[in-house]
Amino acid sequence: MKLRQVNFLLMIVLGAVLAPLVADAQQTAKVARIGWMSRDTPSAPAMRMDEFRHGMRELGYVEGQNYVFEARYASGKNELLPELVADLVRVGVDVIVAGPAEALLVAKKITSRIPIIMTPSVDPVGMGVVASLTHPGGNVTGITEMAPQLTPKRLELLKEIVPTLSRVAILCQPGALSEETFKQMLRETQATARSLGIQLQVVEAKGVADFDAAFAAMVRERADALIVLINPTFFVQRRQIVERAATHRLPAIYEWKEFVRSGGLISYGADVSDVYRRAAGLVDKILKGAKPADLPVEGPTRFELAVNLKAANALGLTIPQSVRAQAFEAIE
DSSP, X not given: OOHHHHHHHHHHHHHHHHHHHHHHHHHHTOOEEEEEEXXXXXXXXXXXXXXXXXXXHHTTOOBTTTEXXXXXXXXXXXXXXXXXXXXXXXXXXXEEEEOSHHHHHHHHHHOSSSOEEEOSOSXXXXXXXXXXXXXXXXXXXXXXXXXXXXXXXXXXXXXHHOTTOOEEEEEEOTTSXXXXXXXXXXXXXXXXXXXXXXXXXXXXXXXXXXXXXXXXXXXXXXXXXXXXXXXXXXXXXXXXXXHHHHHTTOOEEESSHHHHHTTOSEEEEEOHHHHHHHHHHHHHHHHTTOOGXXXXXXXXXXXXXXXXXXXXXXXXXXXXXXXXXXXXXXXX
């Protein structure tokens, strides 16, 4: 047999052998479809999405080449969420990033098959979306910005700003934190309070309808300041909380800087932008075959402090330099 014929036959054989491998490679290189839930409008600045994009770029992803967004916007209307999530299921997304708590709960209810990455989330155990932080189970995992371990630090910051503090109220929503997490937070905060000579008063409020009674209880017990624990309801109704704190002249510390931007005095909590960047790492693991049930829920690793100097002036307070030096953001 001539050499040319031999080479031709070899090429045919190699083609037959390599064809399945090439097909597999093409299948592996498919473009991932990432579902994205937002409470904003399509025209609103997509800061959180940009942070997530940044995280994806760091992992070597290129939007439009190996992944695309399937973004759905609720435009502030929670009643639209079921249909928006159902639409993501219909278009066949590989993973859903559900940041707003309302979207997360709806997504978990509608699909048990598609992996869901929550970011951010307050207490996923308390919300009932995961079995535990270390062993989520089901199709949900993600990153929580919950940082109740920072509550003693928040108390210390209030003491720096108001050295005469003797009684501090803690405003919380029942059930926002799991019972175990809440008890641990309270024990640690009470220990710090004793060391500072401060008494604590826990005040519950389910929502805006309870705010007036809650603040009346603080005034009745002569609270000198306030710690507000975060939950989705309080975040949405933050202006009402901030306004009541100002009316009753209660220096208040919050977990999210959005409260400070809404007129609140000071905040100290998770860097939410960093949470969205890190969420890309979990999406990457899912796209490479990991199961949400096997990926522990992660906590915040970076924190930020914000102060509102205008609010401080209105309360007749001076923010110490020791506090201002820590501030990521200072609003004049």
